[in-house]
Each structure stands twice: as C-alpha cells, then as structure tokens.
Amino acid sequence: MGIKTLTIIFILFAWSRIALRVKKGNARMLELLFWTIIWFAVGFTAIYPGTTDIMARILGVGRGFDAAVFFAILILLYSVYRIYFKISLLQQEITRLTRELAFKDAEKK
Amino acid sequence: MKLAIVIPAYNEEKTVGSVIDSLPKAIKGIRKIDVIVVNDGSNDDTLEEIKNYPQVTVLSHLINRGLGAALGTGFKYAIRHNADIIVSFDADGQHDPKDIEKIIKPILNNKSEAVIGSRLMKPKGMPWYRVVGNLGLNLATLVLFGIWTTDSQSGLRAFSRNALQKIDIRSDRMEVSSEIVREISRKKIKFTEVPVSVIYSDYSLAKGQRNINGINIILKMFLKGFGD
Numbered sequence: 001m002g003i004k005t006l007t008i009i010f011i012l013f014a015w016s017r018i019a020l021r022v023k024k025g026n027a028r029m030l031e032l033l034f035w036t037i038i039w040f041a042v043g044f045t046a047i048y049p050g051t052t053d054i055m056a057r058i059l060g061v062g063r064g065f066d067a068a069v070f071f072a073i074l075i076l077l078y079s080v081y082r083i084y085f086k087i088s089l090l091q092q093e094i095t096r097l098t099r100e101l102a103f104k105d106a107e108k109k
Numbered sequence: 110m111k112l113a114i115v116i117p118a119y120n121e122e123k124t125v126g127s128v129i130d131s132l133p134k135a136i137k138g139i140r141k142i143d144v145i146v147v148n149d150g151s152n153d154d155t156l157e158e159i160k161n162y163p164q165v166t167v168l169s170h171l172i173n174r175g176l177g178a179a180l181g182t183g184f185k186y187a188i189r190h191n192a193d194i195i196v197s198f199d200a201d202g203q204h205d206p207k208d209i210e211k212i213i214k215p216i217l218n219n220k221s222e223a224v225i226g227s228r229l230m231k232p233k234g235m236p237w238y239r240v241v242g243n244l245g246l247n248l249a250t251l252v253l254f255g256i257w258t259t260d261s262q263s264g265l266r267a268f269s270r271n272a273l274q275k276i277d278i279r280s281d282r283m284e285v286s287s288e289i290v291r292e293i294s295r296k297k298i299k300f301t302e303v304p305v306s307v308i309y310s311d312y313s314l315a316k317g318q319r320n321i322n323g324i325n326i327i328l329k330m331f332l333k334g335f336g337d
Contacts, residue, residue: 091281092279092281094172094174095174095178095181095281098150098170098171098172098174098178098182099170099178099181099182099185101170101171102147102168102169102170102171102182103168103182103185103186105168105169106166106167106168106169106186
C-alpha cells in the first residue's frame, strides 16, 4: 500500500466525519463545502503529484512537494486562527451567562 | 452623588471581610456609598464571609471567570443602579481605603473622567522585582496602545458614570487592566494618575501577579491589538 492509497483512505475518513456532522445538523453546509474543496485538492495532488510542480513554478519554490507543504501550513495556520477566535467568542458568551445569572440572583434578594 | 465601590474577589476569605470593614462610611460630596462585592466563583468561604455584611451587594459568579469578568459584572451592576462615580478596589488588602477619597477627587471637581491610583509614583514597600515587572507591562502598554501610565496594572481606579459607559471590557482575565488603559486612550477619556500607597503583605504578594504572568498578559494584549 503506497502513500497514495493511505492518503485516499484518510481523506475519505476525514470527509465522512464532516459530512456526518452536517447531516446531524452540527455543522453548516458552508463548512462541508470548504472541507470538500480542501480534501479534494489534497486527494488530487496525491493521485497526480505532477500538478504540484505547476504550482511550485508559479510560487517560485523548487519542488511540487514544497508547494503542497506550503499550502498545508497556510491552511493549518488559518484553522488555528479561526479556532482561537471561536474560543474567545465562546468565553465571552460564558461570561455573559455567568454575569446575568449573578444579576438574577442578586435581584431575587 | 452616588459612589459605588466594586470589589472583585476570588478566594479571598482571609481578607475580604477586613477590606469591607475598612471602607469609608462617608465621604465629603458623596450622598451614598454602595459596596458591591463580586465573588468570582471562589472555592473557599469568600461568599459566606461576604454574606456577614448585609449592607453589601453580593454578585456571585457560579464559576470562576477571571478578574476582567468580575470587574465587568460589578461595573455593569453599578451603572444599572445609577452610580455616579465607580471605584474598583482589590480584595487582598493591598490598597489604603483612605486613597478612595483621593482618587475620586478629580472626578468630583470635574477635572477628570477616569483616575488610576498609581502605586509606582511612590513605590515604597514594593519589592524591586515587582517594580521591574510593572515597568515591563507599562512599556508594553505604551508600545501596543500608545498610552503611558506609571502603573497600568493598578487595581485602584475611579471612573465617572459617563466614562465607564464608554469603556468596553472584553478581557476576562488579568489583561483587563491594560485593556482599561487602552479604552481610556481610544475613547479619548480625560484621565489622571494619583499616587496611592500600597500595603504589601506576604499575603498580597502571594496573591498578586508573578512576572511570568506578565509575559502572558503582554501576549494577550498583542493578540487583542490585532484582533479588533
């Protein structure tokens, strides 16, 4: 089993997770679309590694693989950034909730 | 004029009672003094301790949300209940209650809308490593938010109602002190610093911020500076 097969199996697994979440209503359709594009791109480059060389030439890096790593890091960074802001938003909401409960409790007395 | 003294308290069972006892009962130019203690999800008997004081308004967070969140709760409550001047005061006993009158004076005289009680205009009693740590945070506040204060981390502050309504607190944790300074600068609120004394006991030193925490505060200020 080569890296191609392993990558495809991983992609199918990862894609099924997000598809399942959308089906259950825990994720939006837009997220599914986003990840479908990402995983499709990853799968495509795994099957036709030559295509990354075109990207590499456009980007000015040596090998196709380098271009793929470049994009992978970019996507990872973006995901971390998104998660950071989602979490800080969640924390603000928890604080608001805690605060309103404290007010309610004080007004009861 | 109605004054609200907001005291955020997290695991301060040893000191919160004596801090409440020590607060001034009357101040010239002030008609009424409301004391608001915010118990920030303490694990010890802080809440029981505060309940011994029926004259005090108790706001209790069910879970610990941090200094910024506790201050935000106290401030919002004070504004809702028509306070004209709002003071923040630490629960660890490091402030001198006599300084309250000093820091609200510029607001009463219409000279300022926000006052920070600076512990570093006369840093007597503060250990040298604290002075250095505070200096680092002041420099970070200057670089990131463009405003110089001698004590950006002070817990003793006073605001007019109008000024506090303009200040938007989003930080839940310790970086709130720098955020308040940033808001004062951004909203162009007229502010002054007044020297206050600091009572450093082994207890308040152990409770305060360590320098390593300061690095964390700078990091969060940095992220926030670009975040919005």
